[in-house]
Amino acid sequence: MSEPRSPVHTDRRDRRPAWKGLLASRRKAAGAVPVPAIGIVTDSAAALPAAWVRAHASVLRSVPMPVMIDGNIYVEGTDDVQTALALGLAMGKTVQTSRPAPGQLLRAYTELAEAGVAHIVSVHLSAKLSGTVDAARLAAEQSPVPVTVVDSRTVALAQGFAVMKMVDAAESGAGLATITALAQTAESNSIFFTVPSLDQLRRGGRIGAAAGMIGTLLAVKPILTMSGGQVIVQEKVRTHPRALARLVALARAEAAARGPGASLAVHYFGNLDQALEIVAELGGASAEAVFAQPVPAVLAAHTGAGVLAVAITSGAEPVTVPTSPVD
Numbered sequence: 001m002s003e004p005r006s007p008v009h010t011d012r013r014d015r016r017p018a019w020k021g022l023l024a025s026r027r028k029a030a031g032a033v034p035v036p037a038i039g040i041v042t043d044s045a046a047a048l049p050a051a052w053v054r055a056h057a058s059v060l061r062s063v064p065m066p067v068m069i070d071g072n073i074y075v076e077g078t079d080d081v082q083t084a085l086a087l088g089l090a091m092g093k094t095v096q097t098s099r100p101a102p103g104q105l106l107r108a109y110t111e112l113a114e115a116g117v118a119h120i121v122s123v124h125l126s127a128k129l130s131g132t133v134d135a136a137r138l139a140a141e142q143s144p145v146p147v148t149v150v151d152s153r154t155v156a157l158a159q160g161f162a163v164m165k166m167v168d169a170a171e172s173g174a175g176l177a178t179i180t181a182l183a184q185t186a187e188s189n190s191i192f193f194t195v196p197s198l199d200q201l202r203r204g205g206r207i208g209a210a211a212g213m214i215g216t217l218l219a220v221k222p223i224l225t226m227s228g229g230q231v232i233v234q235e236k237v238r239t240h241p242r243a244l245a246r247l248v249a250l251a252r253a254e255a256a257a258r259g260p261g262a263s264l265a266v267h268y269f270g271n272l273d274q275a276l277e278i279v280a281e282l283g284g285a286s287a288e289a290v291f292a293q294p295v296p297a298v299l300a301a302h303t304g305a306g307v308l309a310v311a312i313t314s315g316a317e318p319v320t321v322p323t324s325p326v327d
Contacts, residue, residue: 036170038119038179039112041147043100043132044076044296045125046160047267047311058115059170060163061108065132065298068096074297081297086270086305095301099131105139113144119176121166123150123183125159128229148176152186153229155299157265157311162186165313192225192234192250193267193309194243223247244274244308248281251310255285261315263288269295270305278308287315 036059042048044064053062064076069088074081088095109120122140127133133151140147152159166182221243225234234250237243255262264286268275275292282290294300295307 036117036173038121038170038174038176039109039115039117039145040163040166040170040179041105041108041112041120041122041136042159042163043124043298045130045132045155045298046152046163047156047293047296047299048160048163049293050077052164056167056171059112059117060167061112063100063104063108065100065130065296066098067297067301068098069093076297082269082294082300085297085300089301089305097130097298097301099135102135102138105136106142109139109143109145109147117145119145120147121150121176121179121183122147123152123159123163123166123186125155126153126226126229127151128153129155129231148180148183150180150183150186151229152183154186154189154191154226156191156267156295156309157293158189158191158226158313159186161189161263161265161311161313187229188314190225190254190312191309192223192247192254193303193307194221194223194237194240194247195303196221196240196306197304223250244278247308247310248278251282251312252285254312255282258312258314261287263313263315264290265311266290266292267295267307267309267311268292269300269303269307271308274308278310282310 039059039061041061041063044062046062048062053060064078067074067076067081067085069084070093072084074084085095087093105122109122112120120143122136124130124132124136133149136147136149140149152162162183162185165185166179169179169182220236220238221240222233223235223237223243223246224231226232235246237246251264255264262285264282266275266278266282272292279290279292295303295309300307
């Protein structure tokens with residue numbers, strides 16, 4: 001699903017937190033705001049801050065993905081899944097994840113249709129890591145309005161940054177072709193991450209058994225990334241402190257390569273203090289203030305506690321509003 005991509009830039013002067021300021025929408029000055037013609041649906045693997053999702057409820061739905069801990073099902077956003085997961089991982093309980101049911105996605109499509117959208121773009125975490133894209137396609141067959149399903153071929157805020165751009169475009173009146181193209185840019189966003197142990201990723205089948213065994217036997221702390229929709233090893237580092245240093249170096253280099261409009265975010269699970277240290281080290285590398293956001297439970301179930309990640313996206317030129325609401 002790769003498309004040609006050109007890095008684009010934004011003004012570095014706006015240094016608000018990215019999830020508040022990234023591509024700030026051009027709102028109507030007064031009066032009722034019309035319902036956007038295009039609605040957007042994603043999943044909780046996109047790691048979007050809950051407050052940001054609520055603020056854009058007129059155009060966006062984020063469908064929670066379930067996590068099962070010793071047979072008990074927890075749903076992000078309704079249960080205290082972060083605490084339950086941290087305890088479950090620490091106690092060695094069986095942890096599994098699942099795609100959302102097609103019925104959940106259909107409800108999201110129906111809600112947006114009832115609100116007045118004419119078309120929906122539904123973008124989800126990599127199909128090589130989850131069956132969510134397949135569930136979305138099943139739900140789309142019954143949707144009251146047409147649905148374009150896009151495999152982001154990535155995860156976390158590499159996926160979420162693309163959703164942010166899509167929402168801004170939809171709220172600005174952009175049409176279907178523009179918003180679908182923005183969904184397809186998710187794969188061009190970068191994410192680098194490191195975990196204290198590869199055991200959870202290996203058990204869940206999210207990384208090859210050979211790579212997992214190398215990390216365990218040789219005490220290697222690899223830097224991982226997404227490529228072709230799957231988790232791969234970017235670099236092999238001998239110690240965890242060196243892995244963290246390389247994580248920062250890779251993120252800075254990637255941000256510099258993308259130009260002055262790049263934005264970054266740091267993910268963590270159970271190690272906020274370390275995440276904030278990385279946020280500080282990345283200061284000045286981002287057009288927006290770098291922010292820390294927990295890894296969604298559906299991803300933390302596979303990475304385990306102690307994961308640290310940096311997601312990077314390019315800036316975006318102003319959205320061009322087409323003459324027709326759907327192009």
